[in-house]
Amino acid sequence: MAMNPQPLLLDVRGLCVGRGAQRILDAVDMSIASGEIVALLGANGAGKTTLARCVAGLMQPRAGSVWIEGARVDSTHPASRDALGMAVDHWLLPLELSGNECVHLFARAQGQADYALTAAPLLLALGLDAALLTQPLGCYSVGMRQKLGLVLGMLGSPRLLVLDETLSGLDAASLAAAEAQLRARCAQGAAVLLVTHALEHAARFADRLLLLHAGRVAGAWRRDELAALARQGHDLLQVLGAAAATRAASGGAG
Template identity: 85%
Template sequence: MAMNPAPPLLEVSGLCVGRGTQRILDGVDLRIDGGEIIALLGANGAGKTTLARCVAGLMRPVAGSVWLDGARVDSMHPSSRRALGMAVNHWLLPLELSGHECVQLFARAQGQPGHAPAAAPLLLSLGLDASRLAQPLGCYSLGMRQKLGLALGMLGSPRLLVLDESLSGLDAVSLAAAEALLRARCAQGAAVLLATHALEHAARFADRLLLLHAGRVAGAWRRDELTVLAGQGHDLLQVLGAATAIQAASGGAG
């Protein structure tokens, strides 16, 4: 007897956001299995942030559904909240708090001990030691705020981590540290959804790349497919640009 395939960690079905013909998302379908890093690519206004916010339960779609780890996200079931982490954008961090106070605040909000001892190795691996955490966030550089926001999203070891342009502003050493952390989490069965306009981040991190255009998924590539294209001398930006142009010419179907 054939065994039923394991259900995906994340399943997005027919997701629509917007009214009438003004659709930001127009019937998006997406499946992510544990262990995967998925990159969402697209121009500004393509719907990357909207999709990320719907997945995180921060925006309610007009149609469609989002299921995470067996629970419907838009119902904000406690199990779906525990299963999800979203990196905090640097402009949303409370600059009057110290890094340590910020970690305490977010840990308590997640029902963890206020001192969050499990966060110490995570923070240290991103270059945020005790001396850094004692400083107010207003003194942090953009890169330091990005690293703290990433760490806050990873508190509690969520099954799915959503990153919305969360790697921009990181130097090469910090980017490598972030990649190692994300890969380690995925090796334990977690998954990452990375929304970005930076192809270099997507090509470096992702197992699969999805191109959003006109509110729909216009193209999808596995990492090995991109490696073959690059090995043949193809410019990956041109590949993605051509897919966008073809999609636009066909009226946005796909």
């Protein structure tokens, strides 16, 4: 596989999470270059959300490290947090606040006085109009709250955006709008880590796909590699399953 000429934005080295022999993540290595969208797939319990939380600095690994733009992600390196944005899960949003109040609260917490300049175009592009934003979040559908959570993660134009199932369940028009916004950010040098169960979407949208199995990276594919497999008649779900089985049979070595 040819080396990506873009500089590394995310570098995960030997990440381990768990106690004793019970490991959620087991020596995970991965990287994302500037401009890339990388999808992370795997079965329930594979460690996807744990990895995303470690990348975002919300969970401390037992061993290993996470680096964003050369700054280590931990409490002593605030520069790494400035470069990162994580979409807010829809069930964590304060339902008593209006959309406008929620955006204002999150922006102020991040020290962003000019948030309206970047938030307004995002909100409009995702179909969150001015009238809707005056309503309490308790009146929003799940999809509307998902879109708002995405906007909150994108406030301040972070260099690395972490999305944990953020796009799942969006209607076709909203998904297309979200994809366009993410692609535009990546064209400016940002990158996206997309945790998802939606294989078909990942194979179409992401530049690379990583399969996490039993806490280890069991396979990696570029979008063109997956497209070639599909043209040859391969079932992509079976391809992923075979990669996971091979990793399991080898005892996770490699």
